[in-house]
Amino acid sequence: MKIAIMVNTGPYTHQASDTAYLFASAALRKGHEIYRVFFYHDGVNNGTRLTVPPQDDRHVVNRWSELADQHGVDLVVCVAAAQRRGIMDADEAKRHGNNADNLASGFRISGLGQLVEAAVQADRLVSFGD
Amino acid sequence: MYEEDGAPGGIVKKIAYVNRRAPHGTIYALEGLEVVLIGAAFDQDVSMIFVDDGVYDLKRGQDTGVSGIKNFSPAYRALEMYDVEKLYAESESLQKRGLVVEDLIVPVEVLSSAEVAELLAGQDIVLNF
Numbered sequence: 001m002k003i004a005i006m007v008n009t010g011p012y013t014h015q016a017s018d019t020a021y022l023f024a025s026a027a028l029r030k031g032h033e034i035y036r037v038f039f040y041h042d043g044v045n046n047g048t049r050l051t052v053p054p055q056d057d058r059h060v061v062n063r064w065s066e067l068a069d070q071h072g073v074d075l076v077v078c079v080a081a082a083q084r085r086g087i088m089d090a091d092e093a094k095r096h097g098n099n100a101d102n103l104a105s106g107f108r109i110s111g112l113g114q115l116v117e118a119a120v121q122a123d124r125l126v127s128f129g130d
Numbered sequence: 131m132y133e134e135d136g137a138p139g140g141i142v143k144k145i146a147y148v149n150r151r152a153p154h155g156t157i158y159a160l161e162g163l164e165v166v167l168i169g170a171a172f173d174q175d176v177s178m179i180f181v182d183d184g185v186y187d188l189k190r191g192q193d194t195g196v197s198g199i200k201n202f203s204p205a206y207r208a209l210e211m212y213d214v215e216k217l218y219a220e221s222e223s224l225q226k227r228g229l230v231v232e233d234l235i236v237p238v239e240v241l242s243s244a245e246v247a248e249l250l251a252g253q254d255i256v257l258n259f
Contacts, residue, residue, distance in 0.1 A: 080164060116169035116174070
């Protein structure tokens, strides 16, 4: 089955992002396709490479990056939601005159059309958090 | 702004956007509306359903001046131009909050809770905000 995932909450405060990751991993193990993971609302905070959780805890952001690296999963952060919350890649930082960028490896920034397109193309859209 | 993908491959799905929260207090109503407006480019079969505190999203005469938060409620009037014309409000939610359709900024069809459930059951995609 072709599955699209929507993540609506940031890491650590809520477990929804962990659950989304575990669901995606399990689906891949079972041979399903993850068409895209779309990060919206505070979910865009899953895409910052600057998180440093305690070493004895899971690293939520790196786990997503590894999923993209190992399985080619398309991780898309909503541009409008990201701009509000200070998540940007190098191009965005340049465009807005910011002297830093923080998008984690394996993520890309794009528009809300990517959410609707994924929902239309996939067999199921599964959303996590609020 | 970023280029959005065009309508993919002629597929038309039934998409329901369920608005459950008040216009302010959280960003969900605003960011939900943004999905609907951008998503309109995909020419899908779209319904917007307002339930619980979501019926307040459409309340006329909102004034957010003191809070410093943008009053985006006039944007609901633009939905018609985006061909988003199926707007529904749940009657129980309106009644509990002392609202009638005349209080709302755009025309809606009022559905009972059971009718909303039936509408949702017939959708391909349901997005909650």
